Amino acid sequence: MAELSYSVLVVCMLGLVQIIASTDQETCDKELPESCCAGKEVPTASPPEWPSSQSPAGGSEANINATLCVLYRQVNCLVCNHPYQPKASKCCITATDETNDTMIGGPLPFNEYLIGKYRALDRGTNGFYLYPKHEEQSSYYDDRTPTANGRSGLALQAGKRLDGCEAASFNDDKDCWTQTVNVIALGHVLYEKHPYAGFLYVVGHKFPADLLGKHLILHRSLRQDGNPGQCDAATVSSTEYDVRGNPDLVKMVPGPDVADHACAVYAGAGSYLDLGDFNNTCISDPGLCKSMTWSVWLKIDTSSGFTGERYYISSGGQSWSRGVALLYINDLSLFYFVVGTVSSRSFNTYHKTQIPLNSWFHLALTIEMNQGVVNMLKLYVDGEFKEEAKTSKFSDGNVDGCTRLYLGMANVCSKVYLSDTYGGSAAYSNLMVFDRLLNQEEIKNLKN
Structure with missing residues (x-):
């Protein structure tokens, strides 16, 4: 198992283009709990909720060079791992004010996502587009087409603080965003002749x-x-x-x-x-x-x-x-x-x-x-x-x-x-x- 690099992100580590983990002025100086990722295992295979057999791209079984990320939505913990990266990343992210995941600004819906390659996003920042698995489990949505619950334009990126807050800064060993980028960027998945970095699985259970x-x-x-x-x-x-x-x-x-x-x-x-x-x-x-x-x-x-x-x-x-x-x-x-x-x-x-x-x-x-x-x-x-x-x-x-x-x-x-x-x-x-x-x-x- 990869050596774990654990860090807690102060406010806005991650966001989505439809603002999944950004904050407003009121929460700019709040720190996240250190316990959010306690006990969360580093993923080495597709989780049981999203088995490889139901993945259009074959999941972890068919893609040994893929980076695997799991977002534990109930506790806002993101864990990413690549088999050839000595350190996995484990980060706390901020919760959204909107709790309905069918609404813009709501949490990332439970699903399997292909993670795109690191690139410039439409909002002027760099990050990874996310491609949700289709409800029929035969393909993935592109980053423009809304899913059945109306979400589109989803991406993994450094969170931005709103209403006058400065963008979150990342440096030294506790830089969760840099750690996450380094782990994800190592991954490679070839799906329908297009390259991707890996898989993100959103889960919400607290079972043994x-x-x-x-x-x-x-x-x-x-x-x-x-x-x-x-x-x-x-x-x-x-x-x-x-x-x-x-x-x-x-x-x-x-x-x-x-x-x-x-x-x-x-x-x-x-x-x-x-x-x-x-x-x-x-x-x-x-x-x-x-x-x-x-x-x-x-x-x-x-x-x-x-x-x-x-x-x-x-x-x-x-x-x-x-x-x-x-x-x-x-x-x-x-x-x-x-x-x-x-x-x-x-x-x-x-x-x-x-x-x-x-x-x-x-x-x-x-x-x-x-x-x-x-x-x-x-x-x-x-x-x-x-x-x-x-x-x-x-x-x-x-x-x-x-x-x-x-x-x-x-x-x-x-x-x-x-x-x-x-x-x-x-x-x-x-x-x-x-x-x-x-x-x-x-x-x-x-x-x-």
Whole structure:
């Protein structure tokens, strides 16, 4: 690993042409916290959030001479590394006053970016243009074309102080900008016959280093970038799921405010999302994992499809098959969290007053196993543990016949049930499944 050169930038180390980290007169003399990059690792490969397999340019795996930079947006820490540079750079940057990353002046949106070569920028300074990965993951935007959320002209440069402040000066060993330039300038990526310096990855999680890399077994963002006020005009199109039932009942809606997804997918009763076949995996057979944690943002719509028996998550757990299910039974006013394995079936019930309705909330479901038998189930709402109304356990054999994962419908194997009778109306965002039991602090980090 490269020797770390750590420094803290006084105000304005970095900016974007759409002013990502500039400051006004009021903050000119403020210093940044020394702890912002504490514990942040030097990148040696593409992060799990933006794997090389989903990079149009091949990411770090296909570009061994690329400089890799990671911007930890929650703590405003930028780390850059090149395999042949003895010192990596680790710098704190200033936060933006605008928190919405779809707005000019807002933070740099979560994404993968190609970093251009060092050059003169349009604003009369030198720096690196940034080229965002397209939402379809097949190419990159140029520096002039707005992304789906309206951002363009993004660049990495020395920040400028506004409203009469002098430009930030950089000298001696603590010069973060010079260090960052030196590291990035060493990089080389050839993409579609054009040279670039490397990759910048914007991430926002605070998890243990191994959590996303080793224990995340399923991730579906279920989102689209864009203006939250125009989600209803967005076309539903995704490689993450297939729409079943009536496609006219599936649409994009504004996502949760604290998530990095402007628009999330909504499936009304009579339609549902098919996320694929998970045969011989923990998704359809939880007993294959020692423990599991399911995490998703959910907005249950009670204006339609909230009578009878309604399903929101199902990989077969409710059908005397192995799997997981979350459903609501209106006659009992209870939500059920059900898990079936090869030799056991367990479920917890929760009164509907314990689950938010008609508003976004973060749901986490944990499954503790003991040699393939469910030992304990827990449910968390917005990071807070919810005491179950009832727990039931049965010892029985279950086949793994329902191996597909549905959102908004019961997975009943080969049987045919009407989705407008059993489907639950809801919006979904950022589904993540881990093959590890997450503790409450880690679940709160998922929520944040």
